[in-house]
Amino acid sequence: MENLIIFTVNDLAKVTNHRSGEIKFGEKMLTIPKGTDPAAFLKTSDAKYVLFGIPEDIGVRANYGRPGAASAWKSAIGSIANIQHNRFCKGSQILVLGQLDVRQEMEDVEDLDFNKFDDRVKLSQLVEKIDKEVSHIIFNIIKSGKTPIIIGGGHNNAYGNIKGTALAKGKPVNAVNFDAHSDFRILEGRHSGNAFSYAFEEGFLKKYFIFGLHENYTSKSVLDIIKKTDDRVRYTTYDSIKIRKEKDFIQELVNASDFVQTDCYGIEIDLDAIPNIPSSAMTLSGFSVEELRQFVTFFGKNKNAAYLHISEGAPDLGDEKNSHLIGKLIGYLVTDFIKANNSIYPS
Numbered sequence: 001m002e003n004l005i006i007f008t009v010n011d012l013a014k015v016t017n018h019r020s021g022e023i024k025f026g027e028k029m030l031t032i033p034k035g036t037d038p039a040a041f042l043k044t045s046d047a048k049y050v051l052f053g054i055p056e057d058i059g060v061r062a063n064y065g066r067p068g069a070a071s072a073w074k075s076a077i078g079s080i081a082n083i084q085h086n087r088f089c090k091g092s093q094i095l096v097l098g099q100l101d102v103r104q105e106m107e108d109v110e111d112l113d114f115n116k117f118d119d120r121v122k123l124s125q126l127v128e129k130i131d132k133e134v135s136h137i138i139f140n141i142i143k144s145g146k147t148p149i150i151i152g153g154g155h156n157n158a159y160g161n162i163k164g165t166a167l168a169k170g171k172p173v174n175a176v177n178f179d180a181h182s183d184f185r186i187l188e189g190r191h192s193g194n195a196f197s198y199a200f201e202e203g204f205l206k207k208y209f210i211f212g213l214h215e216n217y218t219s220k221s222v223l224d225i226i227k228k229t230d231d232r233v234r235y236t237t238y239d240s241i242k243i244r245k246e247k248d249f250i251q252e253l254v255n256a257s258d259f260v261q262t263d264c265y266g267i268e269i270d271l272d273a274i275p276n277i278p279s280s281a282m283t284l285s286g287f288s289v290e291e292l293r294q295f296v297t298f299f300g301k302n303k304n305a306a307y308l309h310i311s312e313g314a315p316d317l318g319d320e321k322n323s324h325l326i327g328k329l330i331g332y333l334v335t336d337f338i339k340a341n342n343s344i345y346p347s
C-alpha cells in the first residue's frame with residue numbers, strides 16, 4: 001500500500017477541537033503507528049471500520065463533469081474527528097487509515113481539456129491507475145476482516161471498491177447504489193459515469209440495484225441495456241417514488257435489499273442525488289438527507305454489507321463559508337452506517 005498517505009496521530013490532533021469534559025472521535029479513533037506497515041497493522045488492529053479517503057476528481061473530469069470532489073475527504077475527516085464519542089457511537093471502532101496519494105495525478109490533469117481526444121485518453125488512463133490503487137487497498141482492508149468506509153472522490157471509485165471486495169471474497173459481489181444516475185454508461189474509457197458497467201463487464205459485479213434513478217438523466221440506450229439484464233441489474237426511479245407516488249419508499253428499500261442481499265454487497269452513495277449538495281451534477285430535486293440516512297441505516301444493518309462509499313460531494317463547488325457542511329453530512333452517514341452495522345455485530 002505504498003501510494004497511501006498515512007493519517008498520523010498528529011494529523012488527527014490537528015483537526016480535533018478539544019473541549020474539557022467532552023470526548024470527541026478524534027481522541028478515540030485509531031491511527032497507524034509511525035514506522036508500522038499499514039497492511040500488518042490492519043490485521044492486528046481491534047477497529048471494525050477503516051476510514052479511507054480518495055481526494056481526486058479525475059474521473060469526474062474524464063466524464064465532462066465539474067471538478068471539486070477532491071475536497072470532500074478533508075472536509076469529512078475534520079467533521080468526523082469532532083463527533084461526540086458516546087453511548088450511541090464510539091470513535092474507538094474506527095481506524096483512520098489515510099488518503100490515496102494522488103498529488104502528482106491531480107497536478108498532471110490541471111491543464112487537460114475534456115474536449116481534446118488525446119487529453120480524454122490521458123484522463124481515462126489516470127482513472128485506471130487510481131482504480132488499481134483503490135482495489136489494492138480495499139482488497140487489503142477486507143482481507144484483514146475489516147469494513148472499509150471510503151470517502152471520495154468521484155463515483156469512478158466504485159469500480160475499485162467492487163473489484164477489491166470481489167478479489168478479497170474470491171467471488172463477484174453485489175452493489176446497491178443511491179444515485180440520480182446509473183453510472184452504467186458505455187465502455188468508452190474509464191470515468192465517473194461507467195464504474196458499474198466496467199465492474200459488471202469484467203465479472204466483479206454480480207447484481208446491481210440503482211435506487212432513485214432520475215428519469216430525465218438516464219439515456220434510452222442505458223435503459224435498454226438494463227432491461228436486457230433484468231436478472232442482474234435493476235432500478236427504481238426517484239420520480240416513481242416521490243413525484244408520482246406509484247411506489248412506496250420503504251417497500252422499494254425492501255425490494256432492493258431482497259435483490260442484493262443474496263451475497264456480499266457494497267453500499268454506494270452519490271451525493272448528487274440530494275438537492276443543494278455541491279457536486280458535479282448538483283440538483284434541486286431529489287431525496288432528502290433524512291431519506292438518504294434511512295437508506296444507509298437500512299442497508300448497513302445487513303450482515304452482507306461489505307463497505308460504505310460516499311462519493312461526489314464537492315465542498316469546493318459550494319459556498320466557501322459553509323464548506324464544512326458536506327463533511328458534516330458525511331459524518332452523519334458514517335455514524336448511521338456504524339450504528340446500523342453494530343446492531344448486527346455488537347462489540
Ligand SMILES: N=CN[C@@H](CCC(=O)O)C(=O)O
Pocket residue numbers: 060063064065066154155156181183185192193194217270280281312
Ligand atoms: N457519477 C456521476 N455520473 C453522472 C454525472 C455526470 C456529471 O455531471 O458529473 C453521469 O455520468 O451522468
